[in-house]
Amino acid sequence: MANGFFTDTTLCIGCKACEVACKQWNQLPADGYEFTGDSYDNTSALSATTWRHVAFVEQNAPPDAPPTLNKWLMMSDVCKHCTYAGCLEACPTGAIVRNEFDDVYIQPDVCNGCGYCVPSCPFGVVDLITHADYTETRHFVSDGRTHDDATQKTGGVAGKCTLCYDRQKVGAVPACAKACPTESIQFGDVAELKKRAKLRVEQLSERGTDSYLYGVDSDSSVGDLNAFFLLTAPPEAYNLPARPVLPSTHQPAGYTSAAFAAGALALVGYALFRAR
Amino acid sequence: MSAALDPDASYRGAGDGAPLPAHASPTYYDRPLLKKPHWEWEVIAYLFMGGVMGGSGILVALADETGDDEALARSARYLSFVLASTCPIVLIKHLGRPERFLHMLRIVKFKSVMSMGVWGLIAFSLPATAAAAAQLVRDGVLPEELDFVHALGPRALTNPLQLVLGAFIAGYTGVLLSATANPLWATGKRHIPAISVCSGVAGACAANNAMLALFGGNETTARKLDRLESVAGIAELALLLSFRTHAGAIGLPMFAGRRGAKLRSATMFGGILVPSLLNLVPFHARWKTLLASALTLAGGYVLRESMIEAGKESADDPRVSSRQPE
Numbered sequence: 355m356a357n358g359f360f361t362d363t364t365l366c367i368g369c370k371a372c373e374v375a376c377k378q379w380n381q382l383p384a385d386g387y388e389f390t391g392d393s394y395d396n397t398s399a400l401s402a403t404t405w406r407h408v409a410f411v412e413q414n415a416p417p418d419a420p421p422t423l424n425k426w427l428m429m430s431d432v433c434k435h436c437t438y439a440g441c442l443e444a445c446p447t448g449a450i451v452r453n454e455f456d457d458v459y460i461q462p463d464v465c466n467g468c469g470y471c472v473p474s475c476p477f478g479v480v481d482l483i484t485h486a487d488y489t490e491t492r493h494f495v496s497d498g499r500t501h502d503d504a505t506q507k508t509g510g511v512a513g514k515c516t517l518c519y520d521r522q523k524v525g526a527v528p529a530c531a532k533a534c535p536t537e538s539i540q541f542g543d544v545a546e547l548k549k550r551a552k553l554r555v556e557q558l559s560e561r562g563t564d565s566y567l568y569g570v571d572s573d574s575s576v577g578d579l580n581a582f583f584l585l586t587a588p589p590e591a592y593n594l595p596a597r598p599v600l601p602s603t604h605q606p607a608g609y610t611s612a613a614f615a616a617g618a619l620a621l622v623g624y625a626l627f628r629a630r
Numbered sequence: 631m632s633a634a635l636d637p638d639a640s641y642r643g644a645g646d647g648a649p650l651p652a653h654a655s656p657t658y659y660d661r662p663l664l665k666k667p668h669w670e671w672e673v674i675a676y677l678f679m680g681g682v683m684g685g686s687g688i689l690v691a692l693a694d695e696t697g698d699d700e701a702l703a704r705s706a707r708y709l710s711f712v713l714a715s716t717c718p719i720v721l722i723k724h725l726g727r728p729e730r731f732l733h734m735l736r737i738v739k740f741k742s743v744m745s746m747g748v749w750g751l752i753a754f755s756l757p758a759t760a761a762a763a764a765q766l767v768r769d770g771v772l773p774e775e776l777d778f779v780h781a782l783g784p785r786a787l788t789n790p791l792q793l794v795l796g797a798f799i800a801g802y803t804g805v806l807l808s809a810t811a812n813p814l815w816a817t818g819k820r821h822i823p824a825i826s827v828c829s830g831v832a833g834a835c836a837a838n839n840a841m842l843a844l845f846g847g848n849e850t851t852a853r854k855l856d857r858l859e860s861v862a863g864i865a866e867l868a869l870l871l872s873f874r875t876h877a878g879a880i881g882l883p884m885f886a887g888r889r890g891a892k893l894r895s896a897t898m899f900g901g902i903l904v905p906s907l908l909n910l911v912p913f914h915a916r917w918k919t920l921l922a923s924a925l926t927l928a929g930g931y932v933l934r935e936s937m938i939e940a941g942k943e944s945a946d947d948p949r950v951s952s953r954q955p956e
Contacts, residue, residue, distance in 0.1 A: 390659070392659040392661075395659075398661055399661060399662070409658060411658070440810075440811060443741045443742060444742055444743075444744065444809075444810070445739075445742060446734055446737075446739060446742045446744040446745035446747075446748060447730075447733040447734055447736055447737070448733075448736050448737040448739065449733070464730075464733055464736070465726075465727070465730075465733075466725050466726065466727045466728075466730035466731060466733045466734065467725045467726020467727045467730075468724075468725055468726075468734075468744060469667055469668050469669060469724075469726065470742070470744045470806075470810075472665045472666070472667055472668065473664070473665070473666065473667045473810040473811060473812045473815070473941070473945065474809075474810050474811060475664070475665065475811060476664075476811040476954055477663075477664075478662065478663050478664035478665045478811075478945075478951070479665075480665065481665045482668055482726050483726075509726065510725075510726030510727040511726055511727060512726075587656075588656065589952070590656050590657060590658070590663075590948070590952045591656045591658065592658060593657070593658035593661060593663050593948060594663075594952075595663060595951065595952045595953075595954055596952045596953055597952070597953055597954055597956075598811075598954060599811065599816070599954040599955065599956060601809045601810045601811050601816065602741055602809055603956075604808045604809045604810075604816050604819040604955075605743065605805060605808075605809045607808070607819040607820050608743075608804065608805035608808040608809055608819045608820075608822075608823045609801075609802075609805055609823070610820075611801075611804070611805075611819065611820045611821065611822075611823040611824045612797075612798075612800075612801025612802065612804055612805055612823035612824060612826070612827055613797075613801065614824060615801065615823070615824035615825075615827035615828055615865070615869075616688075616797035616798075616800065616801055616827045617797075618865075619688070619827065619828065619831050619858075619861070619862055619865070620688055620692075620793070620797065622858065622861050623688065623689075623692045623831075623858050624692060624695065626854050626857050626858055626861075627692045627693065627695055627699065627854055627858075628695065629854075
């Protein structure tokens with residue numbers, strides 16, 4: 355059984371409760387007060403310490419169309435927890451694992467910050483937590499005692515959505531899904547969520563709204579996404595790749611290229627050095 | 631699903647050399663879709679040194695093949711050892727948590743090119759160390775009582791190991807870059823690994839030729855190194871040009887603008903064509919060898935710097951990173 359998210363963007367109202375709940379539960383530092391001017395989005399992107407990000411897309415109707423056709427798309431982005439995850443395959447320490455809920459989890463006490471997962475994510479999700487993100491020693495209270503947080507008091511490791519591994523462990527719903535007031539973010543068994551999502555696409559179609567599922571029945575090498583989305587605009591509009599590719603699929607061509615060059619040069623060298 | 635919503639409707643095969651379609655799908659406020667690597671000078675320096683180290687491993691085997699290139703075998707063995715000792719230092723320094731570098735040794739992971747590289751580096755350093763120690767005894771630097779190191783690393787064993795593992799080290803760094811979602815690097819999956827090998831071999835020829843010029847070696851060997859360096863350099867140049875054509879618009883961060891000018895002047899022209907011409911001139915002097923070697927090595931460093939820095943710029947362009955190279 356795989357647990358994941360179904361994020362239905364037609365239900366999102368852009369309240370950012372998911373962003374806040376995620377920051378609170380996971381004790382992630384704030385993003386500062388940058389004003390972007392990009393609609394209502396001052397978060398901009400997922401980062402090592404921002405694990406939910408609500409995108410705002412204002413689409414204006416053509417000048418001659420009634421303004422009621424203006425669209426305001428909102429979409430809460432998150433780590434996709436891919437079936438075949440680029441970050442997990444790239445990780446040389448085994449810090450990135452697939453846990454018992456079939457989610458992709460970074461063990462913060464194992465990661466040594468090599469950074470290879472960062473360019474290996476086809477969705478641009480995972481990034482390195484900088485030391486500047488954690489300047490104070492952080493504490494948590496357990497059993498009535500205060501402890502230093504051994505895993506999060508310094509940076510230098512990779513960070514991304516854990517799909518609230520700790521909450522799932524005790525049977526709780528991940529913080530973002532729990533906080534979502536419209537059930538735009540639904541958590542549960544992925545197979546069950548997919549059935550629900552397909553019904554939702556049909557329902558929307560009957561009401562005259564074109565939509566599709568991003569990350570379901572995928573023909574991409576990353577496979578289906580354990581955190582998938584119902585979208586009403588092309589993926590690029592939400593900063594999702596139109597065609598994500600699993601990086602390790604490039605390895606055979608790469609190793610062949612290197613072996614061919616090395617073999618050819620060794621032969622040339624052999625001929626040159628044997629000549630008296 | 632309507633055609634307008636088909637996720638693949640706007641997809642065009644990337645890497646076929648064609649410019650990106652003008653109808654350009656929407657972006658999200660032009661914000662980057664991918665994250666860029668945080669790699670700085672340490673990784674660039676490692677890619678460069680690893681190439682020279684791997685190339686030197688190949689030269690050790692080639693030099694011993696003929697038997698009369700003892701000075702080259704010596705310099706290549708020492709260079710392999712020195713670089714195999716230096717590379718881990720810069721690699722550990724680049725980690726976000728350097729004190730955890732041993733975590734790399736928790737697992738052997740064939741799917742992870744970086745894990746393969748770590749183990750390749752360790753595997754290479756064993757015969758490199760044994761061969762260098764035996765060489766030190768032969769050269770009288772270490773006392774003859776330590777002669778048993780010969781038994782630990784007989785040339786019949788260390789030479790083929792240094793050849794194969796050296797070739798792996800010179801090439802895997804290119805595979806490591808290619809096996810990512812980075813548009814520039816992934817588009818270069820058939821070029822970048824071969825370019826890395828060629829640059830590594832040319833760099834090793836240059837570095838060892840400089841050693842021979844400084845510490846003495848025979849003229850015949852130096853000419854052989856000249857020729858191998860030119861062959862590797864010209865192959866690298868051809869591959870770079872082919873990569874530029876193949877990558878099309880995706881290659882712009884590497885081949886256009888200031889970075890492109892630097893790559894053309896320092897690597898393609900100054901680091902390959904000029905030293906090759908210098909090698910061709912039938913006039914031999916120590917200064918000429920040293921100059922050609924320095925130019926080749928500088929070109930090799932600029933090549934690695936271009937690949938890393940252009941990769942960062944490539945990751946920042948959402949139009950390019952939405953259509954990831956198959």
